[in-house]
Amino acid sequence: MIDYYRVDADLPPRVQQLRDRVRAVVDAEVLPVINDYWDRAEFPFALVPRLAELGVAGYTARGPGCPELSPLEAGIVIRELARGDGSITTFMGVQSGLAMGTIALLGDDEQRTRWLPSMAALDTVGAFALTEPGHGSDSVRLETTARRDGEHWVLDGAKRWIGNAGFADVVVVWARDADDGRVGAFVVESDPQHGFPPGYSTELITGKIGKRAVWQPDVVLDGVRVPAANRLPGARSFHDASRVLATTRGGAAWESLGHAMAAFEIALEYTAGREQFGRPIAGFQLVQSTLAGMLAEVVTMQLWCVRMAELQERGEWTGPMASLAKLHHARRARQVCLDARDLLGGNGLLIENHVARHLTDMEVVHTYEGTDHIQSLIVGRDLTGLSAFS
Missing domain, CATH: 2.40.110.10 (Butyryl-CoA Dehydrogenase, subunit A, domain 2)
Incomplete structure (x- = not known):
């Protein structure tokens, strides 16, 4: 893993251990099979028990049975899942951030006790x-x-x-x-x-x-x-739905980082081994310039995500902040994946090399949780006090 600004090196030991656990499952269980599921458009039910064993379903949700991860821990989990595959990330995001997050935030004690423990164990989807x-x-x-x-x-x-x-x-x-x-x-x-x-x-x-x-x-x-x-008693207006979405938009930023990291690392390894005109293409100026630009985006997203987790931990995270993070990360990760596909040439079109899957998955991330156009209007309204929504 490339950690150019030593961001991961400075993570607390418990977060590094969690990162390594998730990465081990992704590398050993997800990556060897996910392309086949993706190609057939089939959900990987066989992987659910392994995901359950990680004990992370529910992420930051507070309630019976939930892991109650810190914002940083949850972000690292999302990032590592996305380094493997976006479909798995979405499944876990819907389970943890949207479904469990809504029940934990807006349900009463009886409802939390009734549903959250089995959802945290992934016995209930x-x-x-x-x-x-x-x-x-x-x-x-x-x-x-x-x-x-x-x-x-x-x-x-x-x-x-x-x-x-x-x-x-x-x-x-x-x-x-x-x-x-x-x-x-x-x-x-x-x-x-x-x-x-x-x-x-x-x-x-x-x-x-x-x-x-x-x-x-x-x-x-x-x-x-x-x-x-x-009926969840805490859900009394659309504002309450927005409270849930503000949390998951932060998750979309972490996911974007995961896709970008994967695409960059694949491209770096590929260009070092791919020879054209008698030498590795990693030695060509245009390739090195592209790799440097990709790295700059990845490092920027890393630093931004860590800052986001700090603000969430302090209770200072806002909806417009989430919109800005989602807007920026989806745009930049999309470009990093596109650059990686370009560096792989024709081989970048093959899902066996993973980049094409990350690129098209980023097209989905770019759209869901609100497109960048919608996010920009949310930020614009916060900046100016004027709404561009009709």
């Missing part, structure tokens, strides 16, 4: 249903409705790009109260014998160019009945 077919960047306008009917809520609507939703055990669904228009979160549970309640259905989205080994289906909610006890 979670999903987070916010995005809709007609509402991505403007998800604040969500149209899925929740109507109270005695001791139940009845959900109607549609969701799109919902990771894990096809095989999840619990799905956090965001919906608008049909009576007062307020946004809330409802946990739809799958019964071990009968599956999800009537009216809940999914259809897998196919043909993706990136993150092909994670399943992100469309979800239809047609009169789905949810017990009143499954």
Whole structure:
């Protein structure tokens, strides 16, 4: 691993040990098989038990059974997963940051006790249903409705790009109260014998160019009945959804760093061994200039991520800060992966060399959690006090 500014060398020993544990599993278990899953667009169910053994599901979520990692520890875990594969990173991010994070932040004590321990063990898989077919960047306008009917809520609507939703055990669904228009979160549970309640259905989205080994289906909610006890009491407006997203956007920055690190290291090794015109291409000026530029981006992202963790630990992290980090890291990591693919030439097109997978996975990261255009408007509003959103 290239640690040019000794960022990793200065990590606390416990964080280095966690990094090494995750990296060992990624190198030994994920990398040898992930290309086959990715190529077939199949979810790697066989890897879930090994991920569970790491004991990191839930990341920074506070609650029964959760590992309660520090922001730095969680970031390093995300980075190391992404150095291996983006689909695995998304699966764990949905489980830990979105589904478990929402329940931990917005649920009551009974709900945390009911769901979090089994989710932390990955015995229970979670999903987070916010995005809709007609509402991505403007998800604040969500149209899925929740109507109270005695001791139940009845959900109607549609969701799109919902990771894990096809095989999840619990799905956090965001919906608008049909009576007062307020946004809330409802946990739809799958019964071990009968599956999800009537009216809940999914259809897998196919043909993706990136993150092909994670399943992100469309979800239809047609009169789905949810017990009143499954409404999360802390979710009272879209602002509460934004609180969850501000945390996961920081995770997207760490993920971007992981993809960039992997692409850079692959390119460095490849150019040292690839000979053209009688010598290694690493000795050519243009190649060295490209490698130096890639390294500069990786080091910048490393330093930024560590600073982000410090601010989160001190409680000084804000939504606009998260937007700026996501905007910057997604842009720069995308370019680093593109530079790596270019340095590998035709071989960069082959997934066996991993760079093509990191590059197309970064296309997904660049889009989800809000595109760079949306993030820039969030930052612009914070800077100027003027909203560019209509």
